[in-house]
Each structure stands twice: as C-alpha cells, then as structure tokens.
Amino acid sequence: MAPAVKSLEPGTLVNVVADDGRSFGTGYFNPASLIAVRLLDPKPDAEIGEDFFVERLTRALARRAVLFDKPFYRLVHAEGDGLPGLTIDRFGDTYSLQFGTAGMEKLEVPLLSALKALLSPECIVLRNDAPSRAQEGLKSEVRLVLGDIPGRLPLEENGTVYFADIRGGQKTGWYYDQRDNRAFVASLAKGSSMLDAYSYAGGFGMAAARSGAREVIAADSSQPALALAEEAAAANRVSGVCKFVKADAMEELERLGAANETFDVVVADPPPFVRAKKDLEPGAKAYRKLARLSASVTASGGFMLIASCSHNISMERFALECGIGIQRAGRTGAIIRQAGAGPDHPVHPALPETAYLKAIVYAID
Numbered sequence: 042m043a044p045a046v047k048s049l050e051p052g053t054l055v056n057v058v059a060d061d062g063r064s065f066g067t068g069y070f071n072p073a074s075l076i077a078v079r080l081l082d083p084k085p086d087a088e089i090g091e092d093f094f095v096e097r098l099t100r101a102l103a104r105r106a107v108l109f110d111k112p113f114y115r116l117v118h119a120e121g122d123g124l125p126g127l128t129i130d131r132f133g134d135t136y137s138l139q140f141g142t143a144g145m146e147k148l149e150v151p152l153l154s155a156l157k158a159l160l161s162p163e164c165i166v167l168r169n170d171a172p173s174r175a176q177e178g179l180k181s182e183v184r185l186v187l188g189d190i191p192g193r194l195p196l197e198e199n200g201t202v203y204f205a206d207i208r209g210g211q212k213t214g215w216y217y218d219q220r221d222n223r224a225f226v227a228s229l230a231k232g233s234s235m236l237d238a239y240s241y242a243g244g245f246g247m248a249a250a251r252s253g254a255r256e257v258i259a260a261d262s263s264q265p266a267l268a269l270a271e272e273a274a275a276a277n278r279v280s281g282v283c284k285f286v287k288a289d290a291m292e293e294l295e296r297l298g299a300a301n302e303t304f305d306v307v308v309a310d311p312p313p314f315v316r317a318k319k320d321l322e323p324g325a326k327a328y329r330k331l332a333r334l335s336a337s338v339t340a341s342g343g344f345m346l347i348a349s350c351s352h353n354i355s356m357e358r359f360a361l362e363c364g365i366g367i368q369r370a371g372r373t374g375a376i377i378r379q380a381g382a383g384p385d386h387p388v389h390p391a392l393p394e395t396a397y398l399k400a401i402v403y404a405i406d
Contacts, residue, residue: 047072051178052147056085069144073178079125079144089148094155097123102159105385113196114385115217120395121387127152130213132194132205134163137213138186143177153186164188168213183208193269195276199224201248202276204269211241211266211312218382219244219310222346222400225378226308227252229344229402233305236260236297236338238290243270243283245308245346250279254306260286260293294334303340308348310400315351324354325362332366339372339405352397359399367403378402 049055049070057065057078067087068080081089101122105114117129119141126142136156140146146169156162165186174181185208193204198220207214223245230249233256237246240259247270250257257279259270267285274283286293290311309331315324332347339345347363356379367374381388382398389395 046070051143052145054081054089054144058085069142069147071143071177074142074176079120079142081123081125089151091151091154091158094124094148094152095159098155098159104387108384111197113198113217116385118386120389120392128213129156130207130215130217132196132207132215134161135188135190135194135207136160136162136165137168137207138165139168139171139213140179141171141173141177143179146179157187162187164190166190166207168207171212193272198244199227199248201251201273203242203244203247203273204276205242206265206269209265210269216241216244218350218386218398219348219400220383220385222348222380222402223248225380225402226306226344226346230254230306233343234258234340235306236304236308238294238307238309238335239311240270240285241266241310243267243273245310246270246283247273247277247279249306250274250282251277255282257283258286258304259283260288260290262287262289291331291334294331294338298334298337303338303343305340305343307335307339307343307345309335309346310348313351314349315353318353321353321358324351325358328354328359329362329366329369332363333370334366336367336370336372336374336403336405341406343405344377345374345403345405346400347403348398348400350398352394354399356399360401363401363403367405372405374403374405376401377404 051071053070055070057068064085066083068078070078112133116131117124117127119125126145128139130137167184170181190208196203205214227248231253233254235249235254235257237259240246240261246257246259274280314327315321335345349359380400381396
C-alpha cells in the first residue's frame, strides 16, 4: 500500500479503479481494516449524502413492505441492502442502528437526516458496541439520538408479542433473523414439551407456547433476558405452561441429560462459537458437544434444532459436527430442514459469506 494511501483518514470516500483503468465506483477506505475498501455506488465520484441514503432506504422499505404487514423487521442489512457497515432494526417508530465501519460512521449525519425525513421516527438509538468495531479503530458506545427509550420495547413476530431491550440487550436488541425458523419449530410443538436452550428473550419458546405446546422450559444465563421472556409469556397468556431457568445452557443440558429428562422439541441457539477463523476447530468441537447434549435430551420421535450464527463455519462443516454429535449421543435421525436468516436479512450475491446464520432441524429417532 502506497504511503499516500496509508495516510488517508479511515472512512475517506475514494474512487476505486483497477490496474487497467476500469472503474469500480465510489467507496470508503480504511487503511487499518482487513477489508480496505467497501463500495457504495457503481458510479465514480458519487455524491454520498442525504439523497443517496433516501434512495437506499426507500428501496429497503419497499422490499419489506412486500414481506411484512407490521413494522417489525430488519430494515437495513449491510451489503445486502447496498449499505455496507450499517444495520438498522425497526421496532415500530423506534430504530436501533449499528455502525460497523469507520466509513459508515463518518456518514452518520446524512444518514440520520434521510431516516428522519423518510420515516419520522420517534426514537433512534445507536448501538455502536459490537466488538468488531475495534478492528476498524472505533470506540464502543450506546447513544440515544432521538426521543426516549422505554425500559423494554414491545414487538410482534408471527403473531407473538415479545419485548426487546434496545439499550442494553444483545446486538440491536432482538434477533429478527430467526423469525422463519421460530415459526417452523412452533408448527412442530403443538401438544409437546419443549426445551429452549439459550432462550434469550424467549423467541422460540414463546412462539411454541402460543402454538399449543403443553410445556416450555426456557434456559439462559441472563436474568434480564429471562425477565423479558417472562413478560412475553404473560402478554401472550401462556405463563401457565412456561418455566424460566437461569443457568448456563450447556451445563443445563448436561444436568437434564444426567437426570434422563427428555423433551419432544429441543432448540439450541447459542451465541457464536467461531468468532474468528482461528476459532474454527475449538468452535466446531463446541457445536459437536452441543448437538450431542441436545440429542441426549430429545425424546424418540421428537425434533431438534441446532443453530449457528458464526459466519466463519460453513454449513457443510456445521452439519458434519452436528451429525457427529448426534451419533455420539447414541442417537440417529434425519435432517428435515436446513435454513438461514429470514428475507429481511438479504445476502449480497457476490458475498456468500454474509449468509452467516445456519439452522438445522432434525427428526430424532
């Protein structure tokens, strides 16, 4: 990298040109990042201001209007919506934003102007506390830009009411990416017992309870997350079939297995075990262990979902490790569903690695 290029301030807008003079368009540059340039517009010298963001946000809104009848979804999913380094989750008139790159953070003013002009939000929160920001040389912060944040924010998904903590909860406050997988698991749960391991605020468990599960146990290490799940159970009038357990999910699976307890439906949706490429082998072993423990508490004839949000492990490797885990539990079964994130998490066709979420559902013998 030439000294003049290295001296550019992180986030500087640049024209990207190939060795043969062919233009790739306008992007932003960060000499300290593993990805030096991220493209914003195929035109060189593009004006990246409020009008640019209005156009991109309008397009993203139009896509979601076809997909959803209520304003609870991921509005912007980085490269998939032509806005690399930006995530926006919508909760009615409240918006939770995350800037993942120096380039996008430098564009905060025109972006917020476009968001306000287009959607008239009541509340905007910047959840700029992702650990990956450190790779871009960015500080960690949570900042209120507009309005007031309630202690917990109601949202609706597949007819189920949930509550999100967008100031202190994980990521932007909720995981919309599992929407379709929650609906599928809920369709299996009528009249069944269910274990929702790594339940967070009760995403899978509340959907199953509302679909007629006779018993739901939600296990998570976060008491604040479980409190949100309990509130969701009350709002959905399913408190009578739900139990909430504060515990390390892996340890709880081991305890339940040792006690020979089984459930008709088991869900294990952990945080990422493979945060970086160097973590692949230990992370793969962790998924293998998780599958073994989950299979050991799944009743014969039952169903089990194992998920991974680690983009650094492929679906092929993930499925292999889960298969080994099931075998080591002394169980057999068949895959009945392989899926990723919902359609409000579009994948850029040239960046298949952005298809980070993997969920496999097994019918266990």
